[in-house]
Amino acid sequence: MSATNTDVSSALEPCGAPDHEDCGLSLILNRLGEKWTVMTLSELTVRPLRYRELERALDGITQRMLTLTLRRLERDGFLSRHVEPTVPPAVTYSLTERGRSFAELIAPLVHWSRLNKNSIEASQAAFDRRPAAMPWY
Amino acid sequence: MSATNTDVSSALEPCGAPDHEDCGLSLILNRLGEKWTVMTLSELTVRPLRYRELERALDGITQRMLTLTLRRLERDGFLSRHVEPTVPPAVTYSLTERGRSFAELIAPLVHWSRLNKNSIEASQAAFDRRPAAMPWY
DNA sequence: CAGCATCCTCTATGATACTG
DNA sequence: CAGTATCATAGAGGATGCTG
Numbered sequence: 329m330s331a332t333n334t335d336v337s338s339a340l341e342p343c344g345a346p347d348h349e350d351c352g353l354s355l356i357l358n359r360l361g362e363k364w365t366v367m368t369l370s371e372l373t374v375r376p377l378r379y380r381e382l383e384r385a386l387d388g389i390t391q392r393m394l395t396l397t398l399r400r401l402e403r404d405g406f407l408s409r410h411v412e413p414t415v416p417p418a419v420t421y422s423l424t425e426r427g428r429s430f431a432e433l434i435a436p437l438v439h440w441s442r443l444n445k446n447s448i449e450a451s452q453a454a455f456d457r458r459p460a461a462m463p464w465y
Numbered sequence: 466m467s468a469t470n471t472d473v474s475s476a477l478e479p480c481g482a483p484d485h486e487d488c489g490l491s492l493i494l495n496r497l498g499e500k501w502t503v504m505t506l507s508e509l510t511v512r513p514l515r516y517r518e519l520e521r522a523l524d525g526i527t528q529r530m531l532t533l534t535l536r537r538l539e540r541d542g543f544l545s546r547h548v549e550p551t552v553p554p555a556v557t558y559s560l561t562e563r564g565r566s567f568a569e570l571i572a573p574l575v576h577w578s579r580l581n582k583n584s585i586e587a588s589q590a591a592f593d594r595r596p597a598a599m600p601w602y
Numbered sequence: 603c604a605g606c607a608t609c610c611t612c613t614a615t616g617a618t619a620c621t622g
Numbered sequence: 623c624a625g626t627a628t629c630a631t632a633g634a635g636g637a638t639g640c641t642g
Contacts, residue, residue: 340507340568341575352582353503353575361498363615366490370477379624390616395625405588416622416623426581426588431477433577438478438490440570444563445489451542451563500635516604527636532605553603553642 356430359404364389364397369423369431372407376422406430493567496541501526501534506560506568509544513559543567 359365364386371377371385383394398421401407406427412418423431496502501523508514508522520531535558538544543564549555560568 340503340510340572351575351579352585353578355582355585356574356578357497357503360494361614366477366494373477383624390618391625392617392627393615396615403589403592404585405592411624414623417625419624426584429581430577433573435477436570436573437493438488440567441490441493442488444566445492447563448489448492448541452540455540455542498634520604527638528605529607529637530635533635548604551603554605556604 355404359400360434362397362400364393365401366434368394368397368401369406369427369434372421372423372427373431376410376420379419379421382421401427492541496537497571499534499537501530502538503571505531505534505538506543506564506571509558509560509564510568513557516556516558519558538564 367386368382371382377385379394379398382398383389383391386394389397398407398409402409402421404426405424407421407423410420410422412420504523505519508519514522516531516535519535520526520528523531526534535544535546539546539558541563542561544558544560547557547559549557
């Protein structure tokens with residue numbers, strides 16, 4: 329079922345499908361699906377930030393979700409956490425090389441979204457306007 | 466907060482953050498986060514498939530989730546649904562141009578995952594081995 | 603064949619309160 | 623400042639049975 333002939337690396341080969349080995353795709357797909365991951369990475373792309381700075385930058389985030397998001401990203405090695413042992417403590421988060429690499433990976437998604445936003449919303453509206461019961465169409 | 470100087474289009478600018486307009490990124494992020502979306506698109510990348518063919522290709526999927534996934538992708542205009550009005554009916558799903566474009570967008574993620582899987586898992590293991598209470602490190 | 607309807611569980615997220 | 627702890631909820635996902 330894999331596209332094995334002409335296209336070698338440009339084809340979409342999902343990892344996790346029965347005939348594909350697990351390549352860890354689900355991990356990053358899950359991360360991308362989490363509500364605050366991409367925005368957090370984005371903020372840290374600009375410069376390292378402290379906990380409170382992130383909290384203020386990510387409008388509406390709760391402390392719980394901020395901590396969870398940061399911990400998961402740290403666990404995956406996407407960012408590093410630096411604690412300055414002062415009182416009160418100063419904790420700074422910064423992207424690792426891997427985190428920066430991951431962020432670059434996401435940029436095309438943003439671009440594509442921007443390009444396709446309007447037409448996708450048009451498709452959705454058309455779909456929703458569709459007569460309710462019309463199994464033959 | 467946006468990176469405005471050297472990097473124009475390669476920077477990760479999240480849409481939805483307070484200082485960024487909504488570019489529809491959350492839609493595709495949500496889709497990517499859904500369990501069967503990418504695998505479904507992947508299967509359809511090879512060739513158009515009928516409902517039962519997809520069901521067999523996507524190991525472990527329930528009819529409920531297959532239908533949900535297909536409907537969402539159809540609504541977004543990523544795939545088209547063709548009904549042959551025979552008895553019993555024959556329904557074929559195929560990628561639209563937009564769906565194909567989206568699939569191409571995902572391919573780099575697969576590649577990146579493959580490349581980074583092992584080192585990410587190493588980071589996770591190291592993180593999990595870390596002493597429980599050690600707020601100063 | 604290609605679904606839809608129903609019930610159930612589990613996880614992501616959120617609200618709120620407390621602390622070294 | 624930078625968290626942790628507890629409680630609550632909505633939606634994703636799954637199990638099962640039925641149908642044009």
